[in-house]
Amino acid sequence: MKGQKPVYSLVFETNKWVFFLLYGVFFMLISLAIKNFLPFEEMIFNSLSEQLSVKRVNEFITSQKKWEWIGYLVIPVLLLLKWALTTLSIYIGTVFFDFKASFKKLFHIVMISEIVFLALALVKFIWLYIHKDNLTLEYLQHFQPLALVNLFEYGELEPWLIYPLQAFNLFELAYWFLLAFLLKNETQKPFWRSFEFVLSTYGLGLLIWIVFVAFLTLNFS
DSSP: OTTOOOHHHHHHHSOHHHHHHHHHHHHHHHHHHHHHHSOHHHHHHHHHTTTSOHHHHHHHHHHHHHHHHHHHHHHHHHHHHHHHHHHHHHHHHHHHSSOOOOHHHHHHHHHHHTHHHHHHHHHHHHHHHHTGGGOOHHHHHHOOTTBGGGGSOGGGSOHHHHHHHHHSBHHHHHHHHHHHHHHHHHHTOOHHHHHHHHIIIIIHHHHHHHHHHHHHHHHHO
């Protein structure tokens, strides 16, 4: 329709602080729903009862409840840190590739693209809630929607392999495509050129992070 603004124009007109506030609120609500609508205490008790006494398990559960509010407070900080590091990895790439974009614009693109992971969290909660009667703590820790990790029995996997297999999922792929789409319209580059740029910058940074986490898990497990 004549005069109608394209989607990417509306994206850049979105107030980033309003988006951050709404994103943080929704993410926190999903986190609260996971905590309150899934049988966490039962799962913890079933998982630890063979290793610890009933008293120790109850003390552990009480301690978790006492300090869980701290986790909700740090959510905004962790979100900003994640978005800033992702933006930095892409911005560094503009020095080596023929892509011109300011850090501010790239941060906006990264922030809007993160809506994919909000969808991931929502899908994860819905799936777990549907299967809440059969949940175990181990399943909860390892499950990731539409990820490679779901192709394996968890008991067959080495601990250091779990995170890499969780990280490779269809939501992550959708995130790459959304980043490339928004970059395409910001830089006026072809879509697949933008997608290659995302893989060469953010993709490389993600790979380094996955290797780092796997290395820590391998050495401390």
